[in-house]
Amino acid sequence: MAATALVYHPDYLHHETGSHPENKKRLEAIMGLLAERGYLERLQVVSPQPATVEQVCLVHRKDYVERMAAFARRGGGMWDMDTVVGPASYEVALLAAGGAITAVDLVLEDRCRVAWALVRPPGHHAEPGQAMGFCLFNNIAVAASHARQIWGLERILIVDWDVHHGNGTQAAFWNDPAVLYCSFHQMPLFPGTGRIEESGGSGAMGYTINVPLPPGTGDAGYVYAVEKVLLPMAEKFKPQLVLVSAGQDGHFADPLASQRLTTAGYRLLAAAVGRIAAAWSRGRVVLALEGGYNLRTMPYAVAGIIAELAGIDDPDLADPEPPPGDNLSPAVRAQVDRAWEHHRQFWE
Numbered sequence: 057m058a059a060t061a062l063v064y065h066p067d068y069l070h071h072e073t074g075s076h077p078e079n080k081k082r083l084e085a086i087m088g089l090l091a092e093r094g095y096l097e098r099l100q101v102v103s104p105q106p107a108t109v110e111q112v113c114l115v116h117r118k119d120y121v122e123r124m125a126a127f128a129r130r131g132g133g134m135w136d137m138d139t140v141v142g143p144a145s146y147e148v149a150l151l152a153a154g155g156a157i158t159a160v161d162l163v164l165e166d167r168c169r170v171a172w173a174l175v176r177p178p179g180h181h182a183e184p185g186q187a188m189g190f191c192l193f194n195n196i197a198v199a200a201s202h203a204r205q206i207w208g209l210e211r212i213l214i215v216d217w218d219v220h221h222g223n224g225t226q227a228a229f230w231n232d233p234a235v236l237y238c239s240f241h242q243m244p245l246f247p248g249t250g251r252i253e254e255s256g257g258s259g260a261m262g263y264t265i266n267v268p269l270p271p272g273t274g275d276a277g278y279v280y281a282v283e284k285v286l287l288p289m290a291e292k293f294k295p296q297l298v299l300v301s302a303g304q305d306g307h308f309a310d311p312l313a314s315q316r317l318t319t320a321g322y323r324l325l326a327a328a329v330g331r332i333a334a335a336w337s338r339g340r341v342v343l344a345l346e347g348g349y350n351l352r353t354m355p356y357a358v359a360g361i362i363a364e365l366a367g368i369d370d371p372d373l374a375d376p377e378p379p380p381g382d383n384l385s386p387a388v389r390a391q392v393d394r395a396w397e398h399h400r401q402f403w404e
């Protein structure tokens with residue numbers, strides 16, 4: 057049995073968003089590249105079960121879930137300025153949350169070590185009572201709550217490397233010290249939250265870790281941030297399970313942001329997560345797809361992460377466009393150091 061699972065369902069293409077940047081071509085492009093490079097036969101491809109209303113209500117308010125169901129049933133439309141809902145989107149969003157739950161079950165049942173829920177719509181902007189930012193239900197938060205409440209885990213780390221701050225995930229666990237939420241995101245950028253000083257509610261001070269990074273941060277800056285902040289915090293927290301909100305919109309060719317990560321950089325982030333998991337969670341990692349909007353380049357970043365975590369030897373894998381130059385700028389270093397100085401007070 058392959059040590060790495062890919063949780064996928066063709067119904068994820070039925071969340072119809074037209075020409076919106078978050079559209080079904082994203083998953084088609086990823087699956088196309090994984091097939092072309094022979095990855096699919098190296099992975100366990102698993103079909104998810106949809107989440108039940110009860111399961112999404114581990115995070116979301118029942119009245120919001122019902123409003124979303126009714127909105128889709130009436131044919132959908134624009135939920136807000138950014139977020140499209142089609143007639144099938146409610147069911148597909150349940151299947152996306154179910155994909156993340158299925159991925160958690162796979163690793164906790166020891167059926168694989170790493171599982172990637174290749175889902176859409178994405179999730180990390182969805183708040184307990186509100187869809188936003190292309191996200192209907194918060195897949196990673198539902199998965200974490202499932203691991204917490206059904207499996208009884210006591211320490212779950214969520215690493216969010218999507219270029220946008222995961223305001224929804226932060227809100228879901230603001231007062232919950234069982235979940236350490238650590239986000240690396242571009243600032244300024246949508247949704248505007250994720251300042252260093254946002255560190256958790258009174259019952260969980262220090263369990264929300266925000267590392268906002270200036271535009272133009274590349275591989276060296278992200279690696280510095282991960283090594284300076286995430287690795288020592290993970291060592292103190294000792295997670296039993298590592299979840300990743302895996303958005304690849306920090307890539308240098310992404311149209312929605314201006315970071316400069318490369319496929320090689322994403323591999324380094326994945327390797328760091330793999331090291332944390334090897335040390336504390338018996339190697340168990342669950343990823344859920346978030347953003348990433350350049351159809352040509354984003355699948356390479358996804359493949360790079362999979363290659364790294366699944367140990368697939370693919371030496372020719374590289375960005376299809378030449379990456380920009382990269383170094384650790386003084387501004388990035390100063391910002392990361394400031395984040396570390398703020399967060400360490402809660403842990404020492």
Ligand SMILES: [Zn+2]
Nearest residue numbers: 218220303347
């Ligand atoms: Zn994003």
